[in-house]
Amino acid sequence: MITKRYNEILRDLKNGKVVGLPTETVYGLGAGIYFESAINEIYQLKKRPKSNPLIVHVSSIEMIRELTLEIPESIEILIKKFTPGPISFLLKKNPAKVPNYITSNSDYVVVRIPNHPIFFKLIEQFKMPIAAPSANPYQMISPTSALHVNKYFENKIKIFDGGTCKNGIESTIISPLDGEVVILRKGAISKLQIEKVLNGKFKVVEKESENVPGSDKKHYAPNTPFLVVNNIDEIQHFIQNKKVGIIAMKTPRIDAEILSNIKLYKLNSTKEAMVDLYAVMHFLDELNLDVIYCERFPDDEYGQILNEKIEKAVNI
Ligand code: TXA
Ligand code: MG
Numbered sequence: 001m002i003t004k005r006y007n008e009i010l011r012d013l014k015n016g017k018v019v020g021l022p023t024e025t026v027y028g029l030g031a032g033i034y035f036e037s038a039i040n041e042i043y044q045l046k047k048r049p050k051s052n053p054l055i056v057h058v059s060s061i062e063m064i065r066e067l068t069l070e071i072p073e074s075i076e077i078l079i080k081k082f083t084p085g086p087i088s089f090l091l092k093k094n095p096a097k098v099p100n101y102i103t104s105n106s107d108y109v110v111v112r113i114p115n116h117p118i119f120f121k122l123i124e125q126f127k128m129p130i131a132a133p134s135a136n137p138y139q140m141i142s143p144t145s146a147l148h149v150n151k152y153f154e155n156k157i158k159i160f161d162g163g164t165c166k167n168g169i170e171s172t173i174i175s176p177l178d179g180e181v182v183i184l185r186k187g188a189i190s191k192l193q194i195e196k197v198l199n200g201k202f203k204v205v206e207k208e209s210e211n212v213p214g215s216d217k218k219h220y221a222p223n224t225p226f227l228v229v230n231n232i233d234e235i236q237h238f239i240q241n242k243k244v245g246i247i248a249m250k251t252p253r254i255d256a257e258i259l260s261n262i263k264l265y266k267l268n269s270t271k272e273a274m275v276d277l278y279a280v281m282h283f284l285d286e287l288n289l290d291v292i293y294c295e296r297f298p299d300d301e302y303g304q305i306l307n308e309k310i311e312k313a314v315n316i
Contacts, residue, residue: 002146002161006118009160013126018042020135020149021122022162023057023114025086025171025188026142026278027149028132029157030057030119033102039131040101045153048138053104054131055088055171056111059123064089064111067097067129072176074202081197084115086167086188090175102131112171118162134170135159141220141285141313144168144278151282168275169309182207186305188274219312220278222285224292226313232295239291245284248295249273263287270302277306281313 003009012019016035021028029045031038033056043050058064061079064071068091071079075089093109103109111129114120123130134142135149143149146161153159172187174194181198183191183206195204224245229235232246236254245263246252249270252259265280267273284292294310297303 001155001157002150002159004161006121006160009158010122010125012158013122013128013130018045018157020146020153020157020159021119021130021132022146022160022165023116023119023132024165025114025167025169026144026165027135027146027159028057028119028130029135029149029153030130030132032126032128033099033131034128036099036101039099042131042133045156046133046136046138048133051104053106053110054102054133056098056102056109057114057119057123057130057132058111059084059113059120061113063129064091064113067094067109067111068092069094074176074179074181074198075174077197077201078174078181078194079113082189082193083113084120085113086115086171088112088171088173088187090173090184110173116162118160139218139221141222141281142170142278143282148279148282164279166275168278169305179203180205184208186308188305190301190305192301218315220281220309221313221315222281222292224285224287224289225316226281226292226294227316228294228296228310228314230296232293235293239293242290243288245287245289245292246295247277247280247284247292249297250295263289270297270300270306273297273306274302277309 016038018031018041021030088110090110098109136142144165146159149159167188170187172189173185175182180203232248232252247265297306
């Protein structure tokens with residue numbers, strides 16, 4: 001159920017319930033980290049394996065200090081520059097404060113300060129960190145509106161409608177390692193932005209880690225067959241008599257008659273695509289198409305991030 005009643009959501013959290021919450025990246029399925037049964041329910045709702053830990057959301061650097069053993073210098077710099085915001089940090093956890101059922105028994109915890117006024121205020125008034133994975137069933141497209149969440153979990157939870165997510169993709173996950181900064185998951189803050197801030201003092205490397213199970217090969221997948229192609233002009237051959245959706249940054253050069261039957265979603269820039277990609281995927285997935293083709297994005301600052309997401313959405 002979708003609501004705008006803040007007090008109801010806060011009460012649900014205090015009563016140990018799972019709620020749908022807006023963030024600036026994607027919607028989350030949230031619950032207080034000390035409510036073990038609510039955390040179990042998150043796993044059940046998502047059908048997520050218990051080996052895949054949850055991000056913990058807090059509202060201040062002091063709360064990060066409480067939940068972790070140390071904050072290395074590189075991470076302090078990034079926290080100061082980018083938070084509240086779409087960036088998460090994998091740090092050594094304080095075992096007295098972070099239960100094992102949040103971190104799948106790991107000695108590390110991922111923390112983030114979200115930049116959404118409602119989520120932020122909820123943490124402050126709840127006075128408890130909130131665990132919140134993206135509010136989608138395991139391996140499906142992340143939700144960027146309350147309606148998307150409702151589609152997945154109708155009647156099961158209350159969802160606070162905080163509008164559409166302004167970044168539209170997940171937070172970037174960062175880990176400090178031997179004087180370097182490792183990007184474990186590409187996300188709304190680009191490598192270039194991070195490099196600029198660290199200004200050569202720490203090297204920034206991209207490494208998909210087995211520590212981040214979200215780097216599973218399959219992820220973000222729609223139900224409709226979804227394919228990625230290098231050049232959308234070349235699909236004509238494969239789409240005769242099919243109901244087709246296209247996501248691309250140009251109009252494909254194919255027969256006008258065929259084109260007129262296609263649901264084309266044209267994105268104007270990679271920055272715009274980052275905000276809209278998941279919403280477009282949700283939209284096309286509702287239309288009962290035979291196939292969705294997505295053209296690989298240019299390999300620029302944001303295109304690189306998007307390409308990783310669409311590759312993982314490929315489902316045939
Ligand atoms: O933008 C976001 O980060 C959103 C919003 C709701 O905050 N959350 C999100 O959560 O994307 P989730 O669970 O869908 O993705 C978090 C990723 C998962 O791949 C998880 O395995 C990894 O972070 N992760 C969380 N805690 C971890 C830990 N202690 N060690 C290693 N990986 C961890
Ligand atoms: Mg997710």
